Structure formats: structure tokens, C-alpha cells
Amino acid sequence: MIEHNHPILDVAEEEAVIRVLRSRHLAQGAEVAGLESDFAARVGVSHSVAVANGTVAIEIGLQSLGIGPGDEVVVPSLSFIATANAVRRVGATPVFADIDPKTYCLSAASVESRVTSRTRAIIAVHLYGHPADVDVLGALCDESGLVLIEDSAQGLGASWRGKSVGSHGRFATFSLYATKNATTGEGGVITTDDPEIAERARSLRSHQSRFVGRSLQVATNARMTDLQAAIGRVQLSKLDWMQEGRHRLAAVYERYLGPDVTTPYVAPEAVHGYHQYTIRTPDRESLIGRLEAAGVGYAIYYPTPIHLTETYVAANDRLPETETVSNEVVSLPIRPDLTDEEQGAVIAAVNGEGE
């Protein structure tokens, strides 16, 4: 079986964990502070706040802006459900917009049609690691008095006009879950250039409930541990070569995959993060059959768009591009340690060679 994804771990992560264990300081401390400064430097922002996962990162970021009951936040439906759940968890309403069928990220025209007098923010998801068009979405936010938020959970390693994702919005969030381009097992980070958001986020991750905007923001424990942060610092130090590996594999796929599948589009302004290498075909069933017969691990992100899940279905109308894309996409292995032989087998299966 060719595994679809797994973390790239070696002796450096093991040594980092042992160092923290021997220090007897397991909870949030110096390693978390170190990860925060490494992360801010990597993304090119002044502040980064480490938290327990990428979902609470969004919740805390929204709370730090005082977004809550009565507010609407425009989000894509082609995303992990966490993007919408985080909005609902703070008491606000997620409003789903359609995607650009080339980048699979939010369509500015669709977003614009969803903006009402209650809209406070837009959450742009850098899906599969391709940046959303933060120029157009940022301009729309400026014109309409809205806040641009980047859900960069899948975006680490990607950039737009030479600036890392996570540095374009008012704040951004990252996930360091085990499948992400860099991992701490579970983990998340909020990045921002706004010192007030950073300060509120630090407070809100550690039970210090406070009034922000119009209402009391009830806080929680969303701290990261030093054990996780120590792993994360090693992962960040390896990110460049892990990203080189992803780009090398993407170039080989682009060259050898046949014309029956659509390979990922890369906008001229973008460096793709290749969190996923997602291809598209109207005949997904046959493709999946060939991958399974060849023992190739694959994934479908996402088989049910969020607006059609049980949790959200009542609230929303149709999103044609999102619904078509979710029926046609398949993500192939692009982990940096995929061997040439494994990649050759994936390509042969996709192309139906030897059938």
C-alpha cells in the first residue's frame, strides 16, 4: 500500500521530545514561546500565538475581534467543516459562498453577493495549499468595511506575490495537525500584525474571559504544550526541504499525468504549498477503482461540501461550482518522502497504464 500521507519525523523530533521530558516542563513555557517567534519569522508577521489546534485558533481569532451573535461571516463551503463550525461556536452565522473552479478557493463575485448589513468578516481558505486571491478579497473587505481572515490551515509553505500566506489578512490561522505540511500532532497558530489581537488571543487561550466589542468573550483552555512546540520547532526548521520535495513531486505529476485528469492550477501570483495534490476528473469512480486496484492511498477533500452537511443544509442555497468540484476531485500522495518508484506507480494507476 502506498500511503497517502504521513508526517516526516526523524531523530531530531525524538531528541526534542526527550529534551522537554527531561526539563520536566511539559505545559506551555519556553518551547511554546520559541515556536511562536520561529513561526512569526517564517510567516513574516510581528505576532504569533500558539494554541491547541487550528479550530480553536479560528474561534479565538474571531472572539478577539468581538465577532459573535448577530454577526455573519462569509466562508467557503469547500473546506474542512472546522471553518464553519468555528464561526458557529462563537455564536455568529457562517454564510457560504461559491468557489473559483480553477483555484478551488473563494470566488470574490460570489462573496460579494453574500454580503449583508450583518457581515463582519470573510474567511479565505487556502485550499489544498493554493492561496486564495487575497488581493481581490482584501479590496472587497476594504470597500465594504469587513475584516479579511485567512484560514491558512492548509497553506504553510504557500505565498502570494512573494509574501507568505498568513500575512495578508487582519489575522490568520494555521493548523499543525498530524497531516499538515508541518506538525505538532495537534496544534494551531494565530498570526497577526495587530498587537491588540495578539494580546487578546493570548488572554482568551488561557481562561481570561474579557469584554471585547459588545459582549463578554467566555474563554477556554486552548494552550499548546512545550512537548508539541518542541516538535513544531524541528518541523519548521525542516519545512524548506519538505516543501522542495512537494514541489519536485508536483512537477513530475504535472509532466506525466495524462490528459484525462485536470492537474492543479497555479495562479501567476502564487507559490503553491501543495498540502494536497488534487486532480479532477468527471469519471472519479473509475479513477478511484484504478487507484484501489494498484494499492495507492488517496483522499477526497471534501465529498460533502459543508452547506450540504446535516449541520448546515437548512440554511443555504445551491453553490454550483462547489457541488461539481466536490464530485470530481481526488488527492494523490505528495508527502515529501514518496519514492520515485511509488510515484511511478501512482502515475501508472491514474493513467490506466497496463490495463
Ligand SMILES: Cc1ncc(COP(=O)(O)O)c(C=O)c1O
Ligand atoms: C481548512 C481547515 N481549517 C481548519 C482546520 C482545523 O484545524 P485542526 O484540525 O487543527 O483543528 C483544518 C484542519 O484540517 C483545515 O483543513
